[in-house]
Amino acid sequence: MQHDQDGIGRRLVHGRGMTRVVHYLNQFFVGQGGEDAAGSPPNRIPGPVGPGRRLQQLLGEDFEIVATVHCGDDDASGRPDAIGEILALAAEEHPDLLLIGPAFTSGRYGLACARLAAAAADAGIHALAAMHPENPGLEEAGSAPVVASGRQAREMGPSLEALARAARVVAAGDALTAADGSIGRARRRVVRASQPAAVRAVDLVLARLGGDRDRTEVPLPRFDAVTPAPPVSDLADATVALVTEGGLVPDGNPDRLESARATRWLRYPLQGLDELGSGAYRSVHGGFSTVWANADPHRIVPLDVARELEGEGAIGHLHDEYLVTAGNGTSVGNARRFGMEWAEDLRRSGARAAILTAT
Template sequence: MAEKFKVLYYVNQFFGQIGGEDKAGMEPMYKEETVGPAMGFNSSLKGEGEVIGTLICGDNYFNENKEEALEYILKVIKDNNPDIVVTGPAFNAGRYGMACAEIAKAVVKELNIPVVSGMYIENPGLDVCKDIAIVAETSDSAAGMRKALPVMANLVRKIAKGEELGLPEEEGYIPQGKRLTVFAEKRGSQRAVEMLLARLNDEEFQTELPMPVFDTVDPAPAIKDLSKATIALVTSGGMVPLGNPDRIQSASAQKWGKYDVSSRDALTGEYCTIHGGFDPVYANELPDRVAPLDILKELEKEGYIGKAFEYFYTTTGTGTSVGNSVKFGTEIGKELKEAGVDGVILTST
């Protein structure tokens, strides 16, 4: 009987059965057993391989202490010498996805061990690792766990046994953007004409080179009279009151904040950035560099604009999923429209 290949599994604090958001700050730990989804995954290996242990780390801890977390995780993996590492599935959880992605990237690059993960197509972690790890496409929530694990296990079995993977749509993983040379029965010109004819006849066809789809937004009508307009300030630069009272995430944001600035002439003094994607020194020195409330208030005093809106909106953009970005924009926009705001100054970093 062939020797079983060894799998080491990574999960966050929730799927590691440690706790929820209250345990998101836990440091990484290792258990020589199958925990959470690692149990179902192990069963899906059908006896050809086995999960030898489970790494668990809090989402907040990993994203706020990446170097320390990776140092521990890589040491555990190196000491146990698995044939393959599995992270997730993270579905559409941003912080979890970023942790899975960063671990995958580090394991492949530094230890030369293959990694399989699972994510929803809009997870911000996907772009970090899809070119270096195999990422199974999952639903956006843990409700898709039962479907995700067998797909991931099948990918792991093939990779661990040295078998060549089929096309992404056949195997259930997200395309890596690689173009491979393959032999086809028909030359390119014939395939192109057949696709064109199928399209003209409203028949099904599959393009050989999918193009990215970009959202289009029609510009709002111009403000007719700025001197009577109410202008709001919104930023993805992570500017928050000192202490970050609403605990907005420094990356892969899951929420936005709203703060009363009606009595302030500037953010400087009581605000700072919690953004994890840039050096905060100069932003913290003068927060209005990122979110220029000071200039907006000056324009109000000069009569150039009618009024600076009394509330300031903020979140962090780094690693935040497209889905959450759309959600935040819709929610904030609804509030601003209902409040009679005429225009918005939206700043980023």
């Protein structure tokens, strides 16, 4: 087995050798547990585990998943050293290729997968991650290859097929393209153009003058620009609202807020309340362990200290209700709508500023 170290266009393995694969999954997909195990540290299991078994079948006999490295989502996304430790566990297996995920739209898992792919690329380890194009972690993969997966775990089958197909492309030393399901940032490659830059530039100017506004050699990423609101000048007179995506609702979830992929937001009264009683409120968010939030709801909606500060005159008035949704796998479209509706609702009711707590 001979490895080729240089540049783009490299094949990972020449001849008939077996491609050694390490697979990364979170605590849930290795069967360690759900949110109760989200804080578990990086660890390694020999061979394929869980969805890795199906991935091994799809990859076929030219690939061998020699180990599965896993970590809890809280630990992997929240502890600064976690990604380095995960990568070290993978590197000890001397993989030709590190396959990561699929992470679907899971925020913490996606963030960990993207960071791991980027760290592996920096360390010279070939890596390929899979997640949904709307995963908030995607950007952190940098220029490491990422292939599109489905939105949710029930799309595991087709997502693994896409990952396996893309793994073949990467293992063959080819650049992953949009046709392969590549998402995220395009990788820079050196290619020979048919015309010198000056000729192409003049052609583009002529095209622009001819009314073509879209032609470009450098498509710019489209980000939503959020114009920051001007600062509040008179906090002592202003009404301030508490809003959250932490899924905190009255016990029993009377309005049936969705725990994932929420399509709605709700409002609950704070008027006359100084505290949110333990047991009277509950987080239904499906994306993190709600044990701490349920034990003390102020960990999500800080009514106790906000009321205290209102009493001291630090703010004019605390808004009479809090607005809430569960930000877990929420589509970008819905999230944008919630934000606009919240802003409009708060403005109409006279609130001048809002503190958004997010998990």
